[in-house]
Amino acid sequence: MPTRVALLVVLLCAATSSRAVAHHSFAAVFDASKAIRVTGTLVKIEWTNPHIYFYVDATDEKGTVVRWACESAAPGALSRRGFKRSLLKLGETLIIDGYQAKNGANLMDARRVTLPDGQILSGASAGDGGPQ
Numbered sequence: 001m002p003t004r005v006a007l008l009v010v011l012l013c014a015a016t017s018s019r020a021v022a023h024h025s026f027a028a029v030f031d032a033s034k035a036i037r038v039t040g041t042l043v044k045i046e047w048t049n050p051h052i053y054f055y056v057d058a059t060d061e062k063g064t065v066v067r068w069a070c071e072s073a074a075p076g077a078l079s080r081r082g083f084k085r086s087l088l089k090l091g092e093t094l095i096i097d098g099y100q101a102k103n104g105a106n107l108m109d110a111r112r113v114t115l116p117d118g119q120i121l122s123g124a125s126a127g128d129g130g131p132q
Contacts, residue, residue: 056096
């Protein structure tokens, strides 16, 4: 019985630790001097706490299709300012302005998202220490 309890505790800790690590300040992951704009086709949406992620396929300067992971604020914060999940439609072209990850990965902090109809949404996390 004690072995089962210990195993349960280990499994619960492992299951919750990735979410705790995922919540971070802007400066912990992104570089405020690496402002970028990515235009790409929306291919995946993860509308979960503590940050939403959406993924776009964009063509780089060499003509290669590159997948970008775009991080934004928490779902509740986005919804309160009018950025609803239903506005993101797979297959549509988005323009995302933000800041690249410090390590140079294809990960960006999506501060502004422009939809195909021209509507501009703020994806920034309030008070995260990043540029506004």
